[in-house]
Amino acid sequence: MIPPTTSARSVRDDALHAALSDRVRPPRPSALSASLTLGWRALLKIKHVPEQLFDVTAFPIMFTLMFTYLFGGALAGSTGEYLQFLLPGILVQTVVFITIYTGFTLNGDISKGVFDRFRSLPIWRPAVLVGALLGDAARYTMASTMVIVLGLVLGFRPAGGVGGVLLSVALLLVFSFSLSWIWTALGLILRTPNSVMGVSMMVLFPLTFASNIFVDPETMPSWLEAIVGANPITHLVTALRGLMSGTVTPGQIGWVLLISGALIAVFAPLTMYLYRNKK
Numbered sequence: 216m217i218p219p220t221t222s223a224r225s226v227r228d229d230a231l232h233a234a235l236s237d238r239v240r241p242p243r244p245s246a247l248s249a250s251l252t253l254g255w256r257a258l259l260k261i262k263h264v265p266e267q268l269f270d271v272t273a274f275p276i277m278f279t280l281m282f283t284y285l286f287g288g289a290l291a292g293s294t295g296e297y298l299q300f301l302l303p304g305i306l307v308q309t310v311v312f313i314t315i316y317t318g319f320t321l322n323g324d325i326s327k328g329v330f331d332r333f334r335s336l337p338i339w340r341p342a343v344l345v346g347a348l349l350g351d352a353a354r355y356t357m358a359s360t361m362v363i364v365l366g367l368v369l370g371f372r373p374a375g376g377v378g379g380v381l382l383s384v385a386l387l388l389v390f391s392f393s394l395s396w397i398w399t400a401l402g403l404i405l406r407t408p409n410s411v412m413g414v415s416m417m418v419l420f421p422l423t424f425a426s427n428i429f430v431d432p433e434t435m436p437s438w439l440e441a442i443v444g445a446n447p448i449t450h451l452v453t454a455l456r457g458l459m460s461g462t463v464t465p466g467q468i469g470w471v472l473l474i475s476g477a478l479i480a481v482f483a484p485l486t487m488y489l490y491r492n493k494k
Contacts, residue, residue, distance in 0.1 A: 249342035250349060253333075257320070257350025275309045275361040282429065283369065290430060295370050302366040303455040304428030307387060307448060309362055310355045311423060314391050315415040317351050318398030322408045330493070341487060348395050355391050359384045375461035383458040386471055390451050393475035396482035403489040422448050447474045 244252070282301060287294030321344075324330045333343045363371075363380060373380050398415050405411050425439075426448040432440045443449055450470045457463030 244338055246339035246342060249338040250345040253342055253346025254349035254353075255346075257347050258353055260320075261354075272357075272361055274312070275305075275358050276365055278309055279305050279362055279365050279369070286429065298366065298369055298371050300431075300456075301429065302362065302371045303383065303459055304426075304452045306359060306362045306383075307452050307455060308423050308428055309358050310387055310391050311394065311448065312419060313354060313358055314351070314395045315398055315412060315419065316354075317347060317395040318400075318402030318411045318415060319408050321347060321399055321402035322405060322411045325402070325493070326408065334490075334493075340491070344399055344486060344490060348392055348399070351395060352388055352392060355388055356384070359387060373459040373461075375459045375463075379458045379461055379463075383455040386454060386458065386468065387451070390447075390471055390475050393478040393482075396479060396486055400482055400486045400489060403486065403493055422446060427452050450474060 279302070282305060283294050283298050287297035287301070291297035291300065321330070324333075330343075334340075363384075375383075397418075398411065401414055402411050405414065425443055426446045427443060428448070432443045432449070435443060450467070451474075454463060454467040454471045457467050
């Protein structure tokens with residue numbers, strides 16, 4: 216085969232350059248657009264792996280029925296009365312446990328090499344993490360809806376009305392979003408998805424059970440009551456109970472927002488540092 220002459224190569228290169236230069240380069244996506252797109256990717260995973268819906272459907276139903284009918288008669292005299300106390304707490308426990316999957320999923324992407332591909336794209340750097348958190352927020356909303364609907368069927372009647380319920384879910388989503396940054400950081404540090412799951416559960420179990428989700432802290436020993444009173448989950452459950460019953464105070468909501476802001480202020484920069492330096 217005879218190699219092309221210099222003039223032929225020049226003509227070919229000029230033609231190629233002209234063809235490429237006529238194309239308009241797509242604009243770089245905005246931070247919001249990139250985050251929403253990656254959030255939609257997180258939701259599409261449910262379409263292809265519907266088993267992921269178990270944690271937002273089966274688990275909320277199981278927890279609500281189990282704790283209501285196992286403990287209701289013993290702790291409050293009747294399941295109906297206990298349900299009024301329990302449901303805001305079960306709502307918190309259900310959604311808080313689901314936040315673990317943020318770090319679990321991220322670590323899975325790292326293991327499969329998807330993470331490195333996203334980092335090479337010309338998009339806003341935090342969009343990968345923010346998008347995953349936004350996608351998970353939709354899962355939190357689904358789980359919250361399941362718990363509240365089931366509670367209404369069983370006889371839960373919030374005195375705070377629809378507005379109180381909606382505000383309580385919104386406050387829970389804010390707290391869950393801030394808590395997810397912790398598991399995201401763990402997802403960047405630990406080596407396997409199972410290790411992320413194990414460490415996260417080890418942290419969440421004492422936080423949820425050593426709280427006011429199931430019983431009034433006033434029935435506990437004084438030393439344990441002090442520990443429970445300092446638990447962030449306790450402040451969240453107290454605020455949700457207040458919103459749903461119509462007795463909430465600004466201080467109760469303020470504590471939750473303060474804790475949420477502190478978690479984001481500490482773990483969001485830490486997560487981004489780990490994200491930029493991940494090898």
